[in-house]
Amino acid sequence: MIGEFAYPIGITMICELLGVPDDSRSNFRDWATKAMSPGHADQQQSLNLLMQYLADLIAAKRKLVDDGAAPDAQPDVLSAMIAARLTNDALTEDELVSMSYLMLIAGHETTVGLIGNALLQLMQHPEQMTQLTGQPELIKQAIEEVLRYDGPVHRTTMRATAEDVEIGGLTIPRGSFVQVLIAGCNRDAVRFPDPDRFDISRKPSQNLAFGYGAHFCLGLHLARLEAQTAITRALKAHPGMRLACSPEDIPWAKTVIRAPARLPVRFGR
Numbered sequence: 427m428i429g430e431f432a433y434p435i436g437i438t439m440i441c442e443l444l445g446v447p448d449d450s451r452s453n454f455r456d457w458a459t460k461a462m463s464p465g466h467a468d469q470q471q472s473l474n475l476l477m478q479y480l481a482d483l484i485a486a487k488r489k490l491v492d493d494g495a496a497p498d499a500q501p502d503v504l505s506a507m508i509a510a511r512l513t514n515d516a517l518t519e520d521e522l523v524s525m526s527y528l529m530l531i532a533g534h535e536t537t538v539g540l541i542g543n544a545l546l547q548l549m550q551h552p553e554q555m556t557q558l559t560g561q562p563e564l565i566k567q568a569i570e571e572v573l574r575y576d577g578p579v580h581r582t583t584m585r586a587t588a589e590d591v592e593i594g595g596l597t598i599p600r601g602s603f604v605q606v607l608i609a610g611c612n613r614d615a616v617r618f619p620d621p622d623r624f625d626i627s628r629k630p631s632q633n634l635a636f637g638y639g640a641h642f643c644l645g646l647h648l649a650r651l652e653a654q655t656a657i658t659r660a661l662k663a664h665p666g667m668r669l670a671c672s673p674e675d676i677p678w679a680k681t682v683i684r685a686p687a688r689l690p691v692r693f694g695r
Contacts, residue, residue, distance in 0.1 A: 427545055435538070438451070458535065462535055491508055539578025566630075582608060582641075676688070
């Protein structure tokens with residue numbers, strides 16, 4: 427269900443947004459996965475290939491803009507950023523490439539992980555899957571519960587303390603590197619009653635799966651919509667699907683995203 431269902435949804439959507447041609451998408455997927463896999467033998471090479479491809483794609487799209495292509499000739503976000511660059515110097519060349527890379531990684535792997543985790547949790551909690559199948563209007567709450575209970579991003583990027591900071595009676599010295607454990611925050615019993623219970627009917631309460639404040643994820647609405655649509659369609663087509671292996675045998679992705687690499691599923695009631 428990952429390679430055949432979740433991955434095509436994630437890669438198709440982000441490539442449509444960036445304006446990546448159909449014949450390049452399989453390479454995109456391969457490079458992105460390896461680039462996000464710490465310790466992979468091809469990690470650096472895949473990162474280099476991906477960044478070079480993005481630079482070449484930007485150059486090709488810019489040439490069309492320079493040649494006077496109509497605004498709707500390239501109805502994608504990357505072309506819009508290029509047009510902004512030409513008019514008001516909004517983004518430098520390096521920033522365009524870096525922003526494209528960020529959009530690819532943040533908008534692709536994470537969404538695939540969210541869909542995969544949602545399928546896994548529902549199949550591990552069949553009573554919840556039955557409830558959602560019978561009450562499809564709960565899909566928004568269900569996806570929020572997956573984000574809280576087992577979202578695809580468990581840690582923030584590194585932060586550094588500019589001065590001594592006291593949190594919960596503990597002093598973090600100035601100059602320390604710290605990470606926020608999002609998964610831990612989303613299991614905070616003060617905010618979420620019975621936090622270790624997966625419950626799609628839980629009254630929604632803001633979780634930190636998409637960050638907070640200045641670093642709040644810009645793609646949260648698209649990610650939620652993709653997951654809601656994917657899970658709704660999957661349950662409608664296969665209401666009796668179940669795991670075809672024990673949960674302990676599910677292989678997990680060796681990337682920075684928490685997500686199953688494969689999800690064997692048996693269909694039929």
